[in-house]
Amino acid sequence: MGREEILKLSMTELAKAIREKKVTSEEAVCAVFENIDDRESIVHAYLSFYREESVRKARECDKMVRESADISALPPLLGVPVAIKDNLSLAGKKMTCGSKMLADYTAPYTATSVAKLEKSGAIVIGKTNMDEFGMGASTEHSYFGTTTHPMDKTRVPGGSSGGSAAAVACGEAFASLGTDTGGSVRQPAAFCGLIGLRPTYGSVSRHGLTAFSSSMDTIGPITRGSVDAAVLFNTVKGADPNDQTSVSAPKVDISAMESYSVRGKKIGIPKQLLGEGESSEVVKRAKTFFEEHGAQVEEIDMPILDFAVAIYYILSSAEASANLARYDGIRYGYRSSGVSDISELYTKTRTEGFGKEVKRRILLGNYVLSSEHFDDCYRQAERARNMVKKAFDEAFTKYDMLLCPTVPGVAPHIGEIDKDPLAAYIADLCTVPASLAGIPAVSVPFGTSAVTASDGEALPAAIQLMGPRFSEQEILGAARFVEKGVSGT
Ligand code: GLN
Secondary structure, X not given: OOHHHHHHOOHHHHHHHHHOOOOOXXXXXXXXXXXXXXXXXXXOOEEEEOHHHHHHHHHHHHHHHHHOOOHHHOOOOOOOEEEEEOOEOOOOOEOOOOOHHHOXXXXXXXXXXXXXXXXXXXXXXXXXXXXXXXXXXXXOOOOOOOOOXXXXXXXXXXXXOHHHHHHHHOOOOOOXXXXXXXXXXXXXXXXXOOEEEEOOOOOEOOOOEOOOOOOOOEEEEEEOOHHHHHXXXXXXXXXXXXXXXXXXXXXXXXXXXXXXXXXXXXXXXXXXXXXXXXXXXXXXXXXXXXXXXXXXXXXXXXXXXXXXHHHHHHHHHHHHHHXXXXXXXXXXXXXXXXXXXXXXXXXXXXXXXXXXXXXXXXXXXXXXHOOOOHHHHHHHHHHHXXXXXXXXXXXXXXXXXXXXXXXXXXXXXXXXXXXXXXXXXXXXOOOHHHHHXXXXXXXXXXXXXXXXXXXXXXXXXXXXXXXXXXXXXXXXXXXXXXXXXXXXX
């Protein structure tokens, strides 16, 4: 197979082709790195990659295939090149979290999710760019410079897992892991025309993921199709003694996904998330599509969601300010020099080591946790979060799934977000509710937008499907149904 042909394969198709000796892992890894050579200087999806090591591992995989008497006994993702976000630990490799604070930090162990990925035979070829510590929605808050949108270098790919999305969309990896606290897997997937799954909170171990907002952090796949997302979810999920919040979640049955139909399903559209303009048009098109296929779709009222953005930013910033207290210049990471005492060391280290957005979150977090504001901000937000959870529980007694936009529009131009940070927070309206409730949500490509990239090509449009806890089977089944009906794949 030639490079172009290899790069057109999905992750699952490539895994099959390698096992069936139609292509070697080495060819796939080389195809990806040749593509990286061609595109990376503009896209900047990666913060580090391991070319020689990946080729060596690919050769070992190919040897396993050659010597195997029973290909069904081989690890399922053997020889497939994948990427991981740079806030996931991989032993012996740098993990920067997109921050100057950790620019020279090497992870001493491997994250559980990444270890599972490697055990499944996948080859982690590199680590992807991200907004500093996951705070942001464009990758522009990376200390190492922004990633650009794969279709338009004047736009961002979204964030904070923008590098993970851009790498997959560009053929610089066959799939990737991102992390989603308030939308960072779903939003860049939506901007880049990919599937992005935020799994049920706790279903994927957070051990080895650098904490941003521990009660909402999740690890999720960014892939070209829903089957790949299900396979990756099945690969990385599971209870882990190293993460006390982790639980064992049911495996997604791929053949049940293939035969899934929305016929007879009840789907709700929370009217607070519908918005205006193009994204609401996309949801209306999706409503028609689901109805034409036998689903019952109706708007529902969830008034508490009007407060979702405020609740999310209060709670996530409070948790972030506590989680980031560990970067003090003493234990690990960047340390400022020329200081005369310990307090100056803390101050200078944190002033120099953190970027603007991270400082904003620390200030907000400390404010809402301060004794003067704890009750009226943090406590209130906790209560309101419970109301969000209850509103979803109640909705799911009537509906199998909820449908809404993933994002209010298309990928912004570089520099746009910086002009109005509050507008960027508000743009998270549709992704943060699932984060607060701990429920799974998937962003699914749904045709194209009327807005075009600089070369005139239409940018991708997307919808989001949310389900109750552990409903990955249902929402990925529906995602597969949409893929077949909309893009015919
Ligand atoms: N844009 C959101 C934020 O900045 C989401 C980030 C995330 O999910 N990591 O907090």
